[in-house]
Every structure is written in structure tokens, then in C-alpha cells.
Amino acid sequence: MSARSRTAVVLGVVLTAVPLLAALAGPLLVGPLGLVAPTGTDALLPPGDGFVLGTDALGRDVAGLALTGGTTVVALTVGALACAYLVGTPIGLLLAATGRRRLDGFVLRVLDVLLVLPSLLLLLVLAATGRRGVVWLVLAVALVQLPSVVRLVRSAAAAPTQRPALEAMTLSGEPWWRVHLLESGRAALGPVAVDAGTRAVLVLAMLASANFLGVGLDPDTADWAVVIEQNTSSLYLAPAALLVPAGLLVALCAGINLLVDQLLDPGEVAA
Incomplete structure (x- = not known):
């Protein structure tokens, strides 16, 4: 170095x-x-x-x-990232494992709608509808991150370099969940860890914007x-x-x- x-x-x-x-x-x-x-x-x-x-x-x-x-800043950031990855990682692994291209395409198109949804618009909707609690804020931030997380995990799990190992495990009689969830999940672990560092900054910025708008936390927090x-x-x-x-x-x-x-x-x- x-x-x-x-x-x-x-x-x-x-x-x-x-x-x-x-x-x-x-x-x-x-x-x-x-x-x-x-x-x-x-x-x-x-x-x-x-x-x-x-x-x-x-x-x-x-x-x-x-x-x-800073306690709430760190706690909300970790909470939003945890929700996004806990939901997005299984979805991405299942999409990489499925042989149904139509189902895969349909799920990705639905997620594309969320991908192009401006985060500020979502925060304004929460503010306008009176949903200002911390839980709503964490779920909204996680929802915005979900499409990118799913696509990242799906791409890492379905990478061509992974196919020989997965095929060998399948031929050796390994159960489906071990091949397509554990092994593919291990392959996606590195990209997910790196992505989490960059995504933490995006989540921090969105949480800060939400608090500027008065969404989530009380004004005297x-x-x-x-x-x-x-x-x-x-x-x-x-x-x-x-x-x-x-x-x-x-x-x-x-x-x-x-x-x-x-x-x-x-x-x-x-x-």
C-alpha cells in the first residue's frame, strides 16, 4: 500500500x-x-x-x-440497512436460483418502479399523510434501498464464475437450499459488504433529509x-x-x- x-x-x-x-x-x-x-x-x-x-x-x-x-443517527442507519438487506438478500438469491424467467422479469419490473421513485417524494408523502414515526421512516428508507440490494445480490449469485461450483454441488446431491441459498449467499457476501459501506452514506443523507422535513423524529429530539x-x-x-x-x-x-x-x-x- x-x-x-x-x-x-x-x-x-x-x-x-x-x-x-x-x-x-x-x-x-x-x-x-x-x-x-x-x-x-x-x-x-x-x-x-x-x-x-x-x-x-x-x-x-x-x-x-x-x-x-449521534445515537439516533447510527441506530436508524443500521436499522434501515438491516431491513433492506434482510429482505433484499433472500429475494435476490431466489431470483438468481429460479428458472422462471417471466417471474424473474416481473419482480424486477416491479422493483424498477421503486428504483425510479424519488426518495424525497416518498418522504413528502409520509409527511403529508401524518406517518411521522421512526418505524415508518426506517421502513421508507429501507424500501428505497431494496431494488438496488436485490439487483446486486441477484447479479452476484448468478455470476458465470459461480455456475461450475453450483452445478458440481447439484450433481453431488446437495440439497437445493444449500446450493442456491448458502453457497450463492456466500458468493454474494463480499459485494454486499462493500455495498453496505457505500449505501450507509446514502441512508445517512436520506435520514438527514427526513429529519429536516420533520418526518420521523420529534422536533425536540x-x-x-x-x-x-x-x-x-x-x-x-x-x-x-x-x-x-x-x-x-x-x-x-x-x-x-x-x-x-x-x-x-x-x-x-x-x-
Whole structure:
């Protein structure tokens, strides 16, 4: 691995680790560090007076929000990805295994409808119909990702390089589920793992957009995206309340992208 690639990997790890540590360990540190604004705290206080980064538009400690606002971001992202892959992977494997081309084509055409459906339109529909719960948000984000996941798994499982191994297992009397689910699933595991890294960024962006629109989480939730939406008009009065959570979100997305880029670089993998 070249020095440039090592630098990119280190930078990617740092950019990813900082927001992840804040999201996972932050809530445990808020109490011991005293980063909880007392009831009645004035809004938009500058840094100082017991508040390291000041307070936001609702009078909450910005440092405390930075350490607690990532929990929902990570949990919703993992939940949406898990739903998409838990549903999409079996469908993709079954489509790769089926010999019924008409059924395969019909399912793919149905999924194509979802593939071209703008994610923002789906979020607006949720907002207009009053379906603003976290469950609805996770299901909507997973639904948008489903067509791409199915196509990826189907392509990986049906790759020409897999056919000799599958035919040999079939001739040796292996059961259908072991050949077309376990063996094909193992072949698709690598592409799925790489795809999950890239897709996590897409899910993060969609979840952030949903929270900007007020879909999913309550307006007073300590979530980075919600905090950004609440403090957009306070940029000049309390810049930290907007820039700190925005910086953490950008760092998480950029770090994941850097690490995935290095993983996808065949030259570096070969080196």
C-alpha cells in the first residue's frame, strides 16, 4: 500500500471514528462531564458560563447535543440497512436460483418502479399523510434501498464464475437450499459488504433529509440532523449549534466514503 493510500486510510478511520465514538460513548459521558443544560437555560448563549460550546435555539448545551445526537443517527442507519438487506438478500438469491424467467422479469419490473421513485417524494408523502414515526421512516428508507440490494445480490449469485461450483454441488446431491441459498449467499457476501459501506452514506443523507422535513423524529429530539434544522436561522448568533453537528455528519459520511474507496481500489488490494 502506497503512502498516499495509507494516509487516506488513516484519515478515513479518524473521520469515521470520531462521530461513531461520539454516538456510541457520548451518552455515557454527558452526565459525568456535566454537559446537561439546566431547566430554564437561556437560548443561544455564547461559549462560556459553564457551556463549552454555548446553547442552541432551545437552550440546550451544544456540547451535550454533540455527544448524544449521534445515537439516533447510527441506530436508524443500521436499522434501515438491516431491513433492506434482510429482505433484499433472500429475494435476490431466489431470483438468481429460479428458472422462471417471466417471474424473474416481473419482480424486477416491479422493483424498477421503486428504483425510479424519488426518495424525497416518498418522504413528502409520509409527511403529508401524518406517518411521522421512526418505524415508518426506517421502513421508507429501507424500501428505497431494496431494488438496488436485490439487483446486486441477484447479479452476484448468478455470476458465470459461480455456475461450475453450483452445478458440481447439484450433481453431488446437495440439497437445493444449500446450493442456491448458502453457497450463492456466500458468493454474494463480499459485494454486499462493500455495498453496505457505500449505501450507509446514502441512508445517512436520506435520514438527514427526513429529519429536516420533520418526518420521523420529534422536533425536540437530540439528533444531529434535527439540531441542524432547528438552528439553521441561528448561524450567526450561535454558529457552534449548527456547525458542530453538521461537521460530525459530514465527517461520518466522508470517512465512510474514504474507507470504501480504498477497499474498492483493486490496485491497492493487490498491493
